[in-house]
Amino acid sequence: MPNETPIFSAKNVVRTFGSGKKLVTAVDDVSFDIADGEIVSIVGGSGCGKSVLAKIMLGLYEPSKGSFQYEGHKITNQKDHWDEVQFIFQDPFSCFNQFFTIRSQLEAAFKIKKEKLTPQQISDRVDAGLMAVNVAPKDIEGKYPFELSGGQMQRMLLARIFALRPKVLIADEPTSMVDACVRANILDYLMKLKEELQMTIIFVTHDIGLAYYVSDRLFIMHEGKIVDQGKPDDVILKPTSPVTVQLLEDIPEIHKEWIKR
């Protein structure tokens, strides 16, 4: 049931690192509300502050100034927060411990849940999660992370999300390490998460093309600020910021002039 309180509510959020001369402002005076069940993409080039913003949402960083709220309250306890808000990162190999089997790690993920399940229930949920990403549970039986390819590992991260069923998913560049075929695949699964589990998804990417397909709303970030936002069609067809125009121009599209020799 969509509820009225926004999932995330940011008011004038600033996040800085360092001090004095070396002060770096990663997120600069950002305000927004994200509603329940929305897919919001945060798009920007390297170093624009998009990952820092994602980490604020995850409760890994606190804002230096301004207020950031999850469902109307401040994020105080990370463990409680992660019960409902989960993530996918860019590099699946660094998310899994190489010394344990994938299955044991998928099952261990349930320790974060307040809801206590029996081992049988956990096992069933993991099986269901694997099936959701089209992997037969027996295919990864006894397998370790290094035995799978990057694309398969990225799917394991998605299987973990399908199994845990968090309310909110923060996906930080989930497709930047995989090739074009796997990318389309991951996109399909993200859509499936939204459709089947009504998940709120925050999708962080530098690829505006990707964001265009999946999101209900786009935020374009540049130097810590949100410079353009709105429905994907509006942002792409009627960009209001030069940054958006630049981002669109930089994509090598097949029907468009790019750079010439």
Next chain:
Amino acid sequence: MTKPVFEVENLSLHYLTRFGSKVHAVTDVSFTMQQGEILGIAGESGCGKSTLVNGLMGLFIPPLHPTAGDVKVAGESLMNRSEKEIRKNVLSRKVSMIPQGAFNALNPTRRVKDIAADVIAAHEGGSDTTATYARLMERFQLFFGKDTARVLNSFPIQLTAGERQRSVIGISTLLNPQMVIADEPTSALDVSTQKVVIKMIFDLLDAGIFNSMIFITHELPLLRHVADNIAIMYAGEFVEKGTAEQIVFDPRHPYTKALMGAMLSAEPGQKDRKPVAIEGAPPSLAKEIQGCRFAARCPVARPECSQKKQEIRMHADRLVRCDYAE
């Protein structure tokens, strides 16, 4: 007809596992490149692109071994030569490679200028550092402009991803190689940085630093802008080869079509065309494969496809490895 700068004849490569079995990563790849040509090679992860790169440099470091075939640079064969000799006489001067991960390619404890000076010292000898630095300044000036001194005096960690990748390209092309092989040089970069790096490669081509290039990537739209010709690789084989326009706008092999179908686009009017993932996985290359390698995933496969081996042959105006290509 000028002599081709690069000739590859029926090149097959395999990895020898520690159990004595072979994994045939590259099978029967043939192509020739003329002076000034840019060839793009595209395919999904694990299709043998990077293995092929090692083969094309004549660099056979166990467990990689050549099975058959020949690679010639300007008429000179690279096969059956020791790694040491290849590194000394071929790499950097004749064939040079631009690696993917710029961060892993640069020694983190040394300044960019010293890493570059090592390349010159290793190939040309001499220890006149002042002269070497002056030469580096001149070359890096081409693409770093007023930032040249800062970049050369920096440690890799002090540079942005784009600067690092451009430094790597600068170092790879220091000795004016005849051929450059770029293995996913922009895959780890965002779109804006990618554009800067491609622009730099074009500048080097225009300046005549090198003039033939093999560009490997999985981004077909990028190849459309970079390459003259494109070869599509699947499970260790070339399945289609034609001009960039032919491959991108009029793909014929079912795999090329599927690859194009999986591409995304933010172009107006493209949103309705949903990217379609290719289901299934490529066949294991550890076993002998009968029939067409794409048959199991092919949307238009016929019953005989899983048994009948397909040969790559001229199909109207380009090479296609499918008898049923329209």
